[in-house]
Amino acid sequence: MSARDNILGRIRAARGAGPTVTAAERAAVDERIAKHPIGVRPAMPWETVPRFIEQCVRMSSTVDRVAAVGDVPAAVERYFDDANLGKRAVVWPEIAQLDWSATGVVVEARPAAGPDLVGITGVHLGVAETGTLMFLSGARTPAATSLLPETHIAVVPIGRIVRAMEEAWQQTRDEIGDLPRAVNFVSGPSRTADIEGLLQIGAHGPFRVHVILVG
Amino acid sequence: MQNLTESTGQSATAAGSTFKQRAHIKLHDVKVQRAMKNFNLAGARARAMVELDNLEDIRTDAAGIRDRALADLDVWLERFETEARRRGTHVHWAETHADINRIVLEIAAKASVRKVIKSKSMVSEESHLNAALEANGLKVVETDLGEYIIQLRGETPSHIIAPAIHLNRDDVADLFAEHHKTPRNNDPAVLTMEARKFLREHFLSGDMGISGGNFLIAETGSVYLVTNEGNGRLTTTMPRVHVAITGIEKVVPTLEDVSSVLRVLTRSATGQSISNYVTILTGPKRAGDTDGPDEMHVIIVDAGRSKLLGTDMQEALRCIRCGACMNHCPVYQNIGGHAYGWVYPGPIGSVLTPNYIGLENAIDLPHAATLCNQCGVVCPVKIPLPDLMRKLREKQVDRGLRPWQERFGLRMWAWFAARPGLYGLAAKIAARVGRMAGGSSGLIHKLPGNGWTEERDFPAPSGKTFRELYAARKAGR
Numbered sequence: 001m002s003a004r005d006n007i008l009g010r011i012r013a014a015r016g017a018g019p020t021v022t023a024a025e026r027a028a029v030d031e032r033i034a035k036h037p038i039g040v041r042p043a044m045p046w047e048t049v050p051r052f053i054e055q056c057v058r059m060s061s062t063v064d065r066v067a068a069v070g071d072v073p074a075a076v077e078r079y080f081d082d083a084n085l086g087k088r089a090v091v092w093p094e095i096a097q098l099d100w101s102a103t104g105v106v107v108e109a110r111p112a113a114g115p116d117l118v119g120i121t122g123v124h125l126g127v128a129e130t131g132t133l134m135f136l137s138g139a140r141t142p143a144a145t146s147l148l149p150e151t152h153i154a155v156v157p158i159g160r161i162v163r164a165m166e167e168a169w170q171q172t173r174d175e176i177g178d179l180p181r182a183v184n185f186v187s188g189p190s191r192t193a194d195i196e197g198l199l200q201i202g203a204h205g206p207f208r209v210h211v212i213l214v215g
Numbered sequence: 216m217q218n219l220t221e222s223t224g225q226s227a228t229a230a231g232s233t234f235k236q237r238a239h240i241k242l243h244d245v246k247v248q249r250a251m252k253n254f255n256l257a258g259a260r261a262r263a264m265v266e267l268d269n270l271e272d273i274r275t276d277a278a279g280i281r282d283r284a285l286a287d288l289d290v291w292l293e294r295f296e297t298e299a300r301r302r303g304t305h306v307h308w309a310e311t312h313a314d315i316n317r318i319v320l321e322i323a324a325k326a327s328v329r330k331v332i333k334s335k336s337m338v339s340e341e342s343h344l345n346a347a348l349e350a351n352g353l354k355v356v357e358t359d360l361g362e363y364i365i366q367l368r369g370e371t372p373s374h375i376i377a378p379a380i381h382l383n384r385d386d387v388a389d390l391f392a393e394h395h396k397t398p399r400n401n402d403p404a405v406l407t408m409e410a411r412k413f414l415r416e417h418f419l420s421g422d423m424g425i426s427g428g429n430f431l432i433a434e435t436g437s438v439y440l441v442t443n444e445g446n447g448r449l450t451t452t453m454p455r456v457h458v459a460i461t462g463i464e465k466v467v468p469t470l471e472d473v474s475s476v477l478r479v480l481t482r483s484a485t486g487q488s489i490s491n492y493v494t495i496l497t498g499p500k501r502a503g504d505t506d507g508p509d510e511m512h513v514i515i516v517d518a519g520r521s522k523l524l525g526t527d528m529q530e531a532l533r534c535i536r537c538g539a540c541m542n543h544c545p546v547y548q549n550i551g552g553h554a555y556g557w558v559y560p561g562p563i564g565s566v567l568t569p570n571y572i573g574l575e576n577a578i579d580l581p582h583a584a585t586l587c588n589q590c591g592v593v594c595p596v597k598i599p600l601p602d603l604m605r606k607l608r609e610k611q612v613d614r615g616l617r618p619w620q621e622r623f624g625l626r627m628w629a630w631f632a633a634r635p636g637l638y639g640l641a642a643k644i645a646a647r648v649g650r651m652a653g654g655s656s657g658l659i660h661k662l663p664g665n666g667w668t669e670e671r672d673f674p675a676p677s678g679k680t681f682r683e684l685y686a687a688r689k690a691g692r
Contacts, residue, residue: 039475139503194361205445
């Protein structure tokens with residue numbers, strides 16, 4: 001008997017079930033997964049976009065808003081100047097396709113590495129309930145770009161903001177089907193309170209998360 | 216009263232061989248007492264819970280989600296395994312703690328691993344994984360700031376989510392100055408940045424990343440991680456090999472189910488509406504991916520857990536490791552985590568430890584509680600912790616595990632209690648003796664063979680006994 005069979009056998013014996021999984025038991029599991037019902041949630045008496053902005057700020061992200069995607073490069077340059085971040089960034093390919101020529105910002109479309117200071121990404125979805133950014137890993141959406149640099153800028157079209165995490169999962173099933181290697185939900189800059197319970201912003205992940213809403 | 220003394224700064228875990236001895240030492244350790252008061256996780260939780268207008272319904276639902284998975288646990292685990300394997304994850308099963316260490320070492324040997332970086336894993340604390348890896352020549356670096364601090368000090372965590380809760384900034388300043396060879400600075404912001412700088416090197420050079428798993432998602436075969444520092448993301452993204460270690464009880468059916476539980480997990484743990492990073496990992500690097508590990512492994516651990524299934528202890532397996540029970544426990548808050556002697560402190564530790572390592576090896580733990588039920592009230596998945604501790608106490612009595620003095624004393628009491636006349640006489644004599652011992656102050660300063668009067672006086676009996684008063688009342692006088 002393998003360790004697997006021993007463990008699963010002990011569990012079945014403990015719950016008084018027969019030695020092998022029955023078709024009915026598998027069907028019950030299939031049904032729960034197929035239906036994936038939403039559980040009990042708190043009241044959500046708010047509009048998604050204002051809630052998203054409010055909760056981003058609560059999680060210590062900063063938020064800017066522009067009318068159209070063409071306005072993003074100027075908004076990035078403004079943020080660079082205000083935060084004194086220089087002029088260079090590594091970006092997702094979709095961000096590199098914007099017209100950066102009118103700005104002094106130099107963007108490189110490659111995954112972030114250790115020394116890179118600013119990463120600019122798009123987003124899969126935004127989650128209004130908690131001010132959360134949702135990223136899917138992939139060839140054109142490297143996870144490192146939202147993780148290694150000290151500053152992370154995310155471009156979020158307002159049409160991509162959903163109510164809560166349950167809606168985010170349903171929309172992901174509808175649009176993508178199976179999950180990618182990594183789904184990352186990011187809510188503000190990294191933090192720790194491991195020394196005397198005092199909150200420090202900027203542990204191992206970015207110190208700054210700046211959200212540029214589009215629309 | 217004894218004088219309070221400062222701790223020597225040596226490894227606190229080693230001192231004292233029984234819970235009572237360790238608790239006694241901690242109760243007189245001013246530094247630990249002060250450090251514990253720096254954290255106010257209970258207050259943070261209270262503020263965060265106000266946002267959930269239907270908290271009781273949400274807790275009931277969360278408990279139901281955990282119970283549903285536990286009811287058919289093997290079927291959900293089998294489904295998780297199928298879905299994980301389908302996406303390229305290697306699934307391993309560990310019956311014992313020794314199995315965990317053996318499996319990790321085998322994976323490491325096969326992949327020529329030399330340096331291991333770790334995100335927080337309490338299950339790996341159960342198996343003393345770091346020691347096993349180091350004994351085999353591997354370099355192991357804990358990357359959660361609190362875990363990093365206690366690793367450098369050679370200690371074990373004193374809290375499941377705030378491992379260095381027993382230390383203060385000066386302890387960390389001394390430690391970093393010694394190990395990093397940097398100028399001493401006791402500013403927590405500076406210390407945090409220093410740890411970031413030193414650990415970043417390790418993140419970029421680690422061959423294997425080891426994480427825990429807050430949950431396993433059966434629907435997608437994914438590992439679900441909830442973190443704040445970002446070390447969980449780095450540990451599972453940068454190295455060539457990722458190994459997640461978690462218990463059999465952590466499987467949850469669907470992404471919706473885990474989303475429900477998350478609402479109460481982060482609020483209960485740190486008072487956050489959500490942790491900064493929630494990461495769902497589903498297999499190794501895909502074709503075209505520029506980051507992620509080449510190999511992903513999940514080790515599903517039994518090590519005593521299946522013994523609780525189908526018993527009056529099963530509810531303990533609902534635990535989602537938020538730490539709220541310890542944050543609200545008057546006993547934990549005064550003695551800290553090391554006094555409990557094993558991986559999980561506080562009320563949940565007092566239940567899990569006797570179940571996992573044997574009731575006879577944790578004789579004091581079910582008694583390390585006032586049964587005030589603060590833990591039961593705050594538990595996000597409604598584990599009836601005081602009831603479980605009471606049941607463990609009963610099992611100790613049934614199995615004759617209590618000390619002979621206690622058993623003898625109870626037998627004596629039972630003998631008298633079964634003889635009302637004699638009992639009344641004995642109570643009367645005891646009350647008279649107590650009154651004399653109290654003297655004019657009415658206080659007894661020292662009870663024989665009892666530590667109770669070390670910290671306070673015992674009020675001496677006064678007036679008539681209950682039985683005398685009752686008899687008088689019945690006689691209509």
